Amino acid sequence: MARYALMTSGIGFLILLIALPLTAIFTQAYQGGMAAFWEAVSSPEAVFSLRYTLTLAAATTAINGVMGTLVAYVLARYDFRGKSIIDSLVDLPIAIPASVTGFTLLLLYGPVGTIGGPLSDAGIRIMFSFPGILVAHLFMTFPYVVRAVGPVLQDSDRGEEEAAQMLGASGFGVFRHVTFPAIQSALIVGSIFTFARSLGEFGATIMVSGNLALRTQTAPLFIFSEFNAGNIEAASAMSVVLVLISFVLFFGLKFATGKLTLGRAPQ
Amino acid sequence: MTSAITLRNLSKRFPDPRRPDGWFTAVENVDLDLGPEEFLTMVGPSGCGKSTVLRVISGLESPTSGDIFIAGERVNLLSPKDRNIGFMFQGYALFKHMTVAENIGFGLKLRKVPSAKRRRRVDDLISLVGLEGLEARRPRQLSGGQQQRVALARALAPEPRLLLLDEPFGAVDAKVRQKLRVDMKKLQRELKVPTLLVTHDQREALELGDRVVVMNHGRFEQISTPADVYDNPQTEFVARFIGRTNVFQTVLEKDHSILPKGTRLNVMVRPEDVLVNALSGPSEPQPQTPTLVGTITDYSFLGRTVRLEITLTNGTLCTVALPKGDALKKKLGLGGLVTLEIAACHAFLQGNGANSSNGSGNQEATRSDVSDKVASP
Numbered sequence: 001m002a003r004y005a006l007m008t009s010g011i012g013f014l015i016l017l018i019a020l021p022l023t024a025i026f027t028q029a030y031q032g033g034m035a036a037f038w039e040a041v042s043s044p045e046a047v048f049s050l051r052y053t054l055t056l057a058a059a060t061t062a063i064n065g066v067m068g069t070l071v072a073y074v075l076a077r078y079d080f081r082g083k084s085i086i087d088s089l090v091d092l093p094i095a096i097p098a099s100v101t102g103f104t105l106l107l108l109y110g111p112v113g114t115i116g117g118p119l120s121d122a123g124i125r126i127m128f129s130f131p132g133i134l135v136a137h138l139f140m141t142f143p144y145v146v147r148a149v150g151p152v153l154q155d156s157d158r159g160e161e162e163a164a165q166m167l168g169a170s171g172f173g174v175f176r177h178v179t180f181p182a183i184q185s186a187l188i189v190g191s192i193f194t195f196a197r198s199l200g201e202f203g204a205t206i207m208v209s210g211n212l213a214l215r216t217q218t219a220p221l222f223i224f225s226e227f228n229a230g231n232i233e234a235a236s237a238m239s240v241v242l243v244l245i246s247f248v249l250f251f252g253l254k255f256a257t258g259k260l261t262l263g264r265a266p267q
Numbered sequence: 268m269t270s271a272i273t274l275r276n277l278s279k280r281f282p283d284p285r286r287p288d289g290w291f292t293a294v295e296n297v298d299l300d301l302g303p304e305e306f307l308t309m310v311g312p313s314g315c316g317k318s319t320v321l322r323v324i325s326g327l328e329s330p331t332s333g334d335i336f337i338a339g340e341r342v343n344l345l346s347p348k349d350r351n352i353g354f355m356f357q358g359y360a361l362f363k364h365m366t367v368a369e370n371i372g373f374g375l376k377l378r379k380v381p382s383a384k385r386r387r388r389v390d391d392l393i394s395l396v397g398l399e400g401l402e403a404r405r406p407r408q409l410s411g412g413q414q415q416r417v418a419l420a421r422a423l424a425p426e427p428r429l430l431l432l433d434e435p436f437g438a439v440d441a442k443v444r445q446k447l448r449v450d451m452k453k454l455q456r457e458l459k460v461p462t463l464l465v466t467h468d469q470r471e472a473l474e475l476g477d478r479v480v481v482m483n484h485g486r487f488e489q490i491s492t493p494a495d496v497y498d499n500p501q502t503e504f505v506a507r508f509i510g511r512t513n514v515f516q517t518v519l520e521k522d523h524s525i526l527p528k529g530t531r532l533n534v535m536v537r538p539e540d541v542l543v544n545a546l547s548g549p550s551e552p553q554p555q556t557p558t559l560v561g562t563i564t565d566y567s568f569l570g571r572t573v574r575l576e577i578t579l580t581n582g583t584l585c586t587v588a589l590p591k592g593d594a595l596k597k598k599l600g601l602g603g604l605v606t607l608e609i610a611a612c613h614a615f616l617q618g619n620g621a622n623s624s625n626g627s628g629n630q631e632a633t634r635s636d637v638s639d640k641v642a643s644p
Contacts, residue, residue, distance in 0.1 A: 159359075164362070165327070166325060166352060
């Protein structure tokens with residue numbers, strides 16, 4: 001009896017919390033039929049915001065994939081003064097509220113900011129444009145690759161790298177043939193998290209982008225703006241698109257982690 | 268002929284903030300010459316610096332001072348990848364994501380050996396180490412002994428001018444280890460590749476080495492043939508570390524040619540160098556030679572030999588080993604009274620080294636064999 005009560009409450013909570021809202025979005029989006037849905041997502045504003053978001057997420061993932069791996073490598077392989085401080089700094093973006101991050105970046109890189117001011121005088125605009133939003137996204141998603149790759153590097157056998165060296169591998173050869181294959185799965189997982197996080201980023205983005213339709217409006221901002229304007233169909237249609245992309249990423253992640261457990265031998 | 272490896276005054280220090288001078292000396296002023304086809308084993312307790320010697324030769328660590336020559340060429344500044352050394356790591360460090368064949372062929376691939384030739388060489392090596400049929404396996408699908416063979420084949424594949432083996436049998440169980448040792452020695456003879464093997468197991472060192480280096484606290488205590496290291500230990504450490512030995516603290520009763528009366532000595536006696544006889548009766552005459560008398564307080568049957576623990580009349584314990592047949596013939600049994608004679612021994616000055624109270628020249632004195640004139644323990 002207690003078992004059923006536990007099961008019903010557990011699964012019920014899950015349905016109420018996650019499945020129900022998703023269903024609501026889907027039913028809302030399809031209320032006007034397929035044609036209305038298509039019309040809502042193929043408007044120039046919708047197409048732009050979606051492409052803008054995907055480009056941003058791709059760029060963010062590429063940069064943080066490389067830099068995150070680099071930082072993880074440095075933290076795993078070198079000892080230096082203040083390492084623990086640097087190490088905890090990595091996680092800070094998760095702890096800081098997104099809007100605060102956006103505000104901070106605005107103060108620094110904005111037209112009257114410490115760095116943004118002189119740059120603005122030189123005709124370079126960072127805020128309210130792609131680079132500014134990219135910086136915000138890089139900041140917000142930085143921990144994911146570092147934290148996915150770091151433990152694998154820490155656990156990995158230094159001996160394998162040294163063995164490759166003794167067999168004639170150069171520094172890059174060692175990375176390519178030994179280090180990279182070891183961290184590959186973890187890097188994919190970290191990258192998927194980075195991409196997904198960037199895709200949905202709202203709080204910092206709205207601060208630094210200015211939310212300008214057809215110029216700096218990302219898909220989450222599009223949903224927000226359309227909803228505010230009373231355009232529920234467009235908002236829910238875009239929501240459905242984002243949810244579908246998330247599903248794809250989610251299954252990609254499942255696949256990658258499945259490979260991860262397969263690829264790592266139980267010692 | 269030029270030596271395969273020559274080490275001159277080689278030292279390696281690591282920073283260690285816990286020490287007063289801030290440094291830990293892993294290897295201190297060692298010299299070594301490894302013959303062109305020689306199998307040299309290096310043995311010592313863990314932490315004595317033997318693995319560091321290998322790592323410095325390989326280039327994975329750079330020496331603090333001194334020179335390394337490989338086949339006459341000074342390699343101090345040469346990077347590990349250019350030294351052409353086959354290195355077998357403790358725990359093997361096989362590439363987990365590669366198959367057996369890919370592991371073995373890795374060094375050849377880096378040297379851009381054409382794939383057909385590479386495959387032939389890999390096949391040759393696979394049959395050489397007896398891994399046929401396992402080419403497509405990954406390291407985790409192999410037993411410890413098989414992994415060891417892959418590591419050896421991988422190290423040999425690029426035809427290195429030198430083979431360095433760091434505890435190559437450490438990760439396999441005792442039964443397999445014996446077979447691998449025999450195979451390793453045979454293979455080394457066959458390939459004639461100069462080899463330096465590091466181990467903490469003195470039996471392994473004696474069995475495999477043409478010569479043995481005994482190492483302690485970063486220094487080479489003795490470099491000699493296995494028989495010489497066992498029979499003529501040059502230092503007290505070697506005597507204690509290689510084989511079993513009884514240590515008796517004694518005082519010289521008579522003046523010796525080079526040592527004055529009253530000198531405190533540690534006398535080392537191998538268990539097999541003690542002759543035991545049953546003391547048949549209390550009235551048995553035992554003239555001239557000062558004979559030791561004791562009681563057998565422990566009797567262990569070890570197959571071909573028997574090991575006895577004998578408590579001497581003054582309470583000192585002495586371990587004796589003798590062939591099983593002798594023990595039966597002499598009717599030696601637990602509780603029996605026996606006489607002991609020491610056939611051979613080595614003596615070393617007590618407190619040799621730092622706390623030695625003797626003047627200069629004690630090094631020579633400690634090394635002298637005083638087996639004939641030692642007072643009873």
